[in-house]
Amino acid sequence: MIVAVTAGKGGVGKSTVTFNLAAELDAVAVDADLSMADLPAGRGPDLHDVLAGRAEAVEAVHEGGPVDLLPCGRSLAGARGTDPTALCDALDAVERHYGGVVVDCPAGLRSDAGIPLLSADACVLVTRPTETAISDALRARELARAVETPLVRVVLNRAPEMETASIADALGAPVLRLPESESVARAQRTGQPVATQAPASTAAEQFERLAAAVHSVRS
Amino acid sequence: MVSLDCHTTTAGGVTLVTLRLESEAATHVRVAHRLDGALWPPRRQGVPAAGWDKNGFEGVVDGTLALGYATPADPDTAEQPARIVETRPPSDDGDLSPETLIREFGAGTPPRDAVSPGVPATTVADVDGTETGSESAVRGDDGGGRREGPPPAVTAWLAAVERRLGDAENLASATSLDDATAAVAGVGGAEEVQSLQEQLAADGEALRALARECDELADRAEAVEVPVETLARLA
Structure with a gap:
């Protein structure tokens, strides 16, 4: 199963959700933000190489870390040298080999955000409880509709206790609230999923719920 | 019944083919390129325009539809530069492909100017897999780097x-x-x-x-x- 983690706006926590959801689902996290990659990259081939035909998708997956990861190159020249239409085949190949894929989509509404959504069986929309983030999330929701990818959950990141029914109504999916959390920040600093770093934390429970919701779509 | 009118002009070793399709009722048509050489389709956002592939054009004609493409082939290599190979009633199937998304929403790759001077400009793969010349070579500049x-x-x-x-x-x-x-x-x-x-x-x-x-x-x-x-x- 391929799950796309999308957001209209950058900086709302897409990469954090991707990494932790991939850990929960025992899936490969793919950083598909070709121009502004966030997930850590190591040595060896990356998604730029895959989309430029220099490496196979499966051989670019880095195993051995807390989460299997297909990282993305950091250079703009590398991003410019890619064929974005090759992403669908690359994600399919990783899914065939590993079973599960969670894709970190780029922010925005251009085709680079649309193509991973098109490949995905379902998507998760990450946003923040701010006016700009919600209005961008509405546009991202439209993009997901345009490519006919079902939305499983809206993740309202770093949100205080609040009423979320109106957001769920506007975006057309249940909302899962992730509170501002020191355990998420600490896990991120150490490069670990929250479930490993702070298994009893609220954030870890919420990621578990998110994974269960994604699982329910698969079955 | 769909009719096809073809016209060719040659300039600088390139043949430009103009097609005029006419149909009284909406009909899905496949037009195949017949000349002995690659087809260079019109492009949108760097990918072939809707309906075009390396063999020809496929789309719906309702009334008159004018199309054009280029080819390095000599116009005399076939009796007619293109011909209709398939007609059928139009279907409602939407075409959802990465290429459609790029045409509709724009390419997300960084523009050339965002890439540092001195970095070779990327080449663009054509529909037949061949690579066209690098942009800097076409433009005649070298992006600021000294060329040996x-x-x-x-x-x-x-x-x-x-x-x-x-x-x-x-x-x-x-x-x-x-x-x-x-x-x-x-x-x-x-x-x-x-x-x-x-x-x-x-x-x-x-x-x-x-x-x-x-x-x-x-x-x-x-x-x-x-x-x-x-x-x-x-x-």
Whole structure:
């Protein structure tokens, strides 16, 4: 199963959700933000190489870390040298080999955000409880509709206790609230999923719920 | 019933094909390119425009539809440059592909100007998998970096002329019937021999003109002296 983690706006926590959801689902996290990659990259081939035909998708997956990861190159020249239409085949190949894929989509509404959504069986929309983030999330929701990818959950990141029914109504999916959390920040600093770093934390429970919701779509 | 009207014009070794399709009722049509050479489709955001692939065009005609494409093929290599190979009632299936998304929403890759000077511009794969020349070579600039030797487009052209000369020399040196037959087959047949001769005549003229221009530019390059130190002091 391929799950796309999308957001209209950058900086709302897409990469954090991707990494932790991939850990929960025992899936490969793919950083598909070709121009502004966030997930850590190591040595060896990356998604730029895959989309430029220099490496196979499966051989670019880095195993051995807390989460299997297909990282993305950091250079703009590398991003410019890619064929974005090759992403669908690359994600399919990783899914065939590993079973599960969670894709970190780029922010925005251009085709680079649309193509991973098109490949995905379902998507998760990450946003923040701010006016700009919600209005961008509405546009991202439209993009997901345009490519006919079902939305499983809206993740309202770093949100205080609040009423979320109106957001769920506007975006057309249940909302899962992730509170501002020191355990998420600490896990991120150490490069670990929250479930490993702070298994009893609220954030870890919420990621578990998110994974269960994604699982329910698969079955 | 769908009718197809074709028209070709040739300019600079490229054949431009104009197609006019007419149908009284909405009909899904597939038009195939028939000339002996690659099809260069119109492009949107760097990908072939909706309905185009390396073999032709597919889409719905309702009334009149005008289309056009280019090809390096000679217009005489087929009786008609394109023809209708399939017609059927239109279906409601939406075309959801990565290419459609790029056409509709725009390419997300960074623009050329965002890439640092000196980094080679990327090449764009054509529909048939061949690569067109790099943008910097087409534009004639080098992105700010100092270039050693001639640009790739010039090197590629010279290599092509050299290949043609090699073929011509093989043809000229054939002394037996077997050698001549092999040499003619090597260039693709008797018709190709004629076009090779014509192309080499054009190559000769272009090379002479280029040589004159190169001499002139080299003389000017040697004669001019930029007062680097003075300008640096003034700045």
